[in-house]
Every structure is written in structure tokens, then in C-alpha cells.
Amino acid sequence: MKYNPTRPDDRRKSVVYFSRLNAGDKPFEMRLIDPKRSSQQNRYFHLLLGVLSKETGYTLSEIKTIVKRTVCNEMFIYRKPSLDKEGVENLFLKSSADLDSKQMTEVVDTLRHWSSETLGIYLPLPDEDNWLQLENELENE
Structure with missing residues (x-):
């Protein structure tokens, strides 16, 4: 219970x-x-990734990897010790399902800021009217 x-x-x-x-x-x-990220947060995150994919020409999978490795790396990268004697750490990427709601909010905020400042691509807030329109456009492609 x-x-x-x-x-x-x-x-x-x-x-x-x-x-x-x-x-x-x-x-x-x-x-x-644990307060895992909500399904609404996940849907919104993937919508933003879809917008970036459409705008940049990268696939959704490629954009997701770029975001996880470079834009929000402190949230998604974790380390494990090496299996060999050289002692080099192995780096792995977390799934967004492993994030809690606070972490997911930070990821989305960081992603929106980075997209605007670095790429000049505006990503809508979840309560904006054009959000649903974008979602429909991406689903129909």
C-alpha cells in the first residue's frame, strides 16, 4: 500500500x-x-528532443545521445570501475526513467536554455498553446 x-x-x-x-x-x-519523473515530464522531454531532431537534421536517437553526453552529462553519465588491469573507468548513460521529477525538471530547463543560447532554437514551455500543435506535427511525420 x-x-x-x-x-x-x-x-x-x-x-x-x-x-x-x-x-x-x-x-x-x-x-x-522514489519520486520518479512523471509520464508527462517524459512526454515533454521527448517532444523537445523531437523538435531538436527536426530542426537539426539529427535522428531522435542521435539528439538524445548528444543531450545526455554533452548538455546534461552530470545527470545522465555514471561511472563504473574498469574490468581490466589498466584501471580506466567505464562511462555509461542513464535512462531518463532513472531520474526523479526534480532531476527531470533540471534536465528540461538546462536543455531549453542550451537550445536557445547555443543553437538559437526556441523550445516551448509545456503550457504554451503551440506545444500541442508541435506534438501533433511530430507524430504525423
């Missing part, structure tokens, strides 16, 4: 449920739920 501790009713229900589990004789598990 999921409970939101910021809601008084959920807090009360969670205490009751925990007491019932704790009084029993069966093992149980408690864990925190």
Missing part, C-alpha cells in the same frame, strides 16, 4: 496498518518510494 505522509488521513491510515502488521507473526517489508 502507498501512503503520502503529507496527508493527515494517509498518515493515520499508515499507522493503523503498520500496527496491524506489527502485531502479527508474519514478516513484512517497508520501503520508501
Whole structure:
């Protein structure tokens, strides 16, 4: 069961449920739920990538890799130790699904700023009227 501790009713229900589990004789598990990025954030991020793909001539996959490796690398690149004796670290790219909602907001803000400043390409905010029009155009291509 999921409970939101910021809601008084959920807090009360969670205490009751925990007491019932704790009084029993069966093992149980408690864990925190990471606030993963929302599906709306993911849709918006991919829309922005689609706009950049259309404007630059790169494929969606190429634009995504460029963004992950250069524009927002601190969010997407992680390191693992080398498998060989040389000790060179291996670099890997995370999926956007591994980001939480705060990180995804930072990625989108960084991407929009970079696109405007570096490429001169304006990327719409999610609440702008032309956002849905762009989405429809990209889906129809």
C-alpha cells in the first residue's frame, strides 16, 4: 500500500496498518518510494528532443545521445570501475526513467536554455498553446 505522509488521513491510515502488521507473526517489508519523473515530464522531454531532431537534421536517437553526453552529462553519465588491469573507468548513460521529477525538471530547463543560447532554437514551455500543435506535427511525420 502507498501512503503520502503529507496527508493527515494517509498518515493515520499508515499507522493503523503498520500496527496491524506489527502485531502479527508474519514478516513484512517497508520501503520508501522514489519520486520518479512523471509520464508527462517524459512526454515533454521527448517532444523537445523531437523538435531538436527536426530542426537539426539529427535522428531522435542521435539528439538524445548528444543531450545526455554533452548538455546534461552530470545527470545522465555514471561511472563504473574498469574490468581490466589498466584501471580506466567505464562511462555509461542513464535512462531518463532513472531520474526523479526534480532531476527531470533540471534536465528540461538546462536543455531549453542550451537550445536557445547555443543553437538559437526556441523550445516551448509545456503550457504554451503551440506545444500541442508541435506534438501533433511530430507524430504525423
